[in-house]
Amino acid sequence: MRDPGLPSLDQLRVFIAVIDHGGFAHAARALHRTQSVISYTIANLEEQLNIALLDRSKRKPTLTEAGKALLADARAVSLKVDGMRARAKALSAGLEAEVSLVVDVMFSTCKLVRILHAFQKEFPTVAMRLRTEALGAVTQLVVDQTCHIGISGWMPGTPDVIERQACGFVTMVPVVAPEHPLAQIDGVIPSAILREHTQLVLTDRSTLTAGQDFGVLALRDWRLGDLSSKHALLRNGIGWGNMPVEFVQWDLDAGRLVQLQIAEGSSFSFPLYVIRRGDDEPGPATRWLMQQFMELEQPEAAPDDARTGGAPLPAHAYHALDGRRPAKAASEVAVAAAISLRPR
Numbered sequence: 436m437r438d439p440g441l442p443s444l445d446q447l448r449v450f451i452a453v454i455d456h457g458g459f460a461h462a463a464r465a466l467h468r469t470q471s472v473i474s475y476t477i478a479n480l481e482e483q484l485n486i487a488l489l490d491r492s493k494r495k496p497t498l499t500e501a502g503k504a505l506l507a508d509a510r511a512v513s514l515k516v517d518g519m520r521a522r523a524k525a526l527s528a529g530l531e532a533e534v535s536l537v538v539d540v541m542f543s544t545c546k547l548v549r550i551l552h553a554f555q556k557e558f559p560t561v562a563m564r565l566r567t568e569a570l571g572a573v574t575q576l577v578v579d580q581t582c583h584i585g586i587s588g589w590m591p592g593t594p595d596v597i598e599r600q601a602c603g604f605v606t607m608v609p610v611v612a613p614e615h616p617l618a619q620i621d622g623v624i625p626s627a628i629l630r631e632h633t634q635l636v637l638t639d640r641s642t643l644t645a646g647q648d649f650g651v652l653a654l655r656d657w658r659l660g661d662l663s664s665k666h667a668l669l670r671n672g673i674g675w676g677n678m679p680v681e682f683v684q685w686d687l688d689a690g691r692l693v694q695l696q697i698a699e700g701s702s703f704s705f706p707l708y709v710i711r712r713g714d715d716e717p718g719p720a721t722r723w724l725m726q727q728f729m730e731l732e733q734p735e736a737a738p739d740d741a742r743t744g745g746a747p748l749p750a751h752a753y754h755a756l757d758g759r760r761p762a763k764a765a766s767e768v769a770v771a772a773a774i775s776l777r778p779r
Contacts, residue, residue: 440483531718535564537582599708612672635676
């Protein structure tokens with residue numbers, strides 16, 4: 436038996452049309468061809484493939500078993516070619532082939548998913564490369580041009596090449612498991628007592644904050660490699676720490692975690708920014724994505740903070756993500772491809 440030949444794209448599309456439109460005559464009308472041309476094309480395709488695709492013994496042609504199997508392949512080839520043509524058209528018009536985005540781990544997952552859903556509908560031919568990091572790691576990836584844009588908190592010593600625009604706030608709350616000793620204290624917990632208990636913080640994998648520590652109150656701290664590990668340890672009573680309120684709200688409602696009332700404030704907010712390199716002009720898909728983040732609804736007021744009377748913290752204090760004051764050590768760094776616990 437001879438090997439199958441190489442069918443043309445037109446033959447495959449005629450084959451698909453016959454099935455989708457219910458016969459040769461309907462396919463001919465849909466493709467603006469004569470019925471004889473449609474029949475001839477299918478016969479040639481069967482000759483090329485050396486197999487019968489349609490059973491013509493009935494009034495309406497039906498797929499053979501081989502035809503059923505090969506129809507899926509025909510659809511896949513047609514879709515691939517259509518996708519390639521659409522991508523080529525977009526690229527010729529200046530649209531990016533790929534957009535790379537790095538998002539601070541503290542950013543709302545719900546908001547991120549909503550924006551990425553919209554992006555996929557708006558730019559179906561543009562690939563998305565998404566990473567999640569925190570603190571200096573977000574800025575570092577943009578500085579290194581690994582990512583086109585980032586969603587980052589304010590960072591000390593940000594390079595001059597970075598431009599930023601505000602895109603909302605994240606609210607942090609100090610939490611512990613209900614069986615933790617701190618949860619047994621009624622009223623406001625003095626800082627002196629808080630320092631006696633292990634604090635869980637995340638490490639910064641970038642070099643931008645090398646040699647700097649921010650916001651750790653405790654005398655003992657554990658440095659973790661990702662937010663999920665920190666969450667798991669908090670729920671199991673190992674230490675206390677600050678978490679994004681959206682991340683732990685279900686645990687607070689269910690009593691799996693307890694929000695601490697501490698002397699330096701029971702919650703605080705810090706701003707987030709869309710950042711990019713000022714010397715790199717973004718393409719249309721990147722600009723559209725940036726605009727979605729900048730149009731996020733802003734909260735009417737940041738949660739109360741003991742030092743500010745309900746106003747957001749000043750910009751210079753927002754890098755203290757895991758504490759209430761710029762002190763020595765902290766970094767909340769993020770969910771990357773692999774979960775790892777590692778000391779600083």
